[in-house]
Amino acid sequence: MARQQRKKARAHGVAARSKASSSQQQTPADSLSAAAVAATFGAEPDVEDAANDENEDDDDGDVAADAQSLSRGQRKRLKRRAAFMRKMGMVAKVMQEQQQEAKVMQEQQQEAKKSESGVFADLEELQSSLFQADDDQSNKTTKKKAQTKKKALSGRQRQKLAVRELGQLKAVQTHSSFKSDPFAAIQAHLQNTVVQANQELLNKTNAAAAKRTAGVNKMDVEA
Template sequence: MGKVRKTKSYRQHQPAVPVVKEDRDEEDEQVEEPVEDTSNESALSRGQRKRMKRRDTFLKKMGMVQRTVSQKQKDAQKQKDEQKQNAKKKIYGMFGSLEDLQESLFSETAAPAQAAAAAVAATEPVKAGPVKQLTGKQKKRLAMHELGHLKAVHTHPAFQANPFAAIQMHLQNTVVNQNPQPPAAVASKKK
């Protein structure tokens, strides 16, 4: 076997030590940690540039992961809020969220069909059994009917004179009649 000769390297190596700048705050007289100057990449070795590139791509990926995780958390929070609102509607019935109804009815930005759909959704009685889903055609017809009813209410002279009293009178006439008192309560009032 022959003698193994070392091959010559014609490439000149970059210095392995990064350029360090020291920032001093003269007012506070505190010495901060040295800041690595990454703007001068020619001062970095090839390996350091590779590692920096890998680190940057890793941080980009982690940023995307963080955004997706935060989006999932927001979605989960939104679902929890919706579940709470649905539970509230089941407990309180049609009077669960009158604020939403008021916002949808009297907002100028809401379309009339959306307002009517919101009114229908807010006034539907809660049933324990499975609810039959309405088709699109049925929803549209119901929304148009409710919109006509809403316009009639808005033009009614009693509502225009005192809306709160008109609504109160309507609720006393309709809701109280729909929920009759139990026989025991009626019997105790007779005595």
């Protein structure tokens, strides 16, 4: 019996030593294979997720620390500033609405005044209507000059034009017929301007027709 027990104990010892040696030989191979897999496919998802969670926790902790770093007085000042900015925004909005309402009321008053007084509600509109034809004529001449010369007016030319128009305005304001009866003066001015414009247009039309007729006659003679 004792001999059999010693044989069994000796057999168990040999088996244990062989198992330990095989596990030691497999451990470096397993570690190398794990390292190769990690280098090829990256770290395991669980490890990366855990690292990201730790970083997010650190960021949240920093934000909370920044919020807690403000003193009570600083937080009050921030609240007062926010309330002040909201109030200023409301005030600006109210002022804009009031300006729009005032503009609408002014336009309505002007329309009512025109409907009561006729086409010319005040002296400014009277003067502007008086010189409308002159302005149109001057604009036409300036456009023609610009088209022919293809150059913009210089500062001296613009100054001369402004001085001339201002002189015309003063001459009309101080004219006796305009002072005595502005409407009659306007009517006479418009009639003269329209007649002159029509006459110039008629002359141009007649000249063009005569030129065309002369060209046709010349072609007939040559034929």
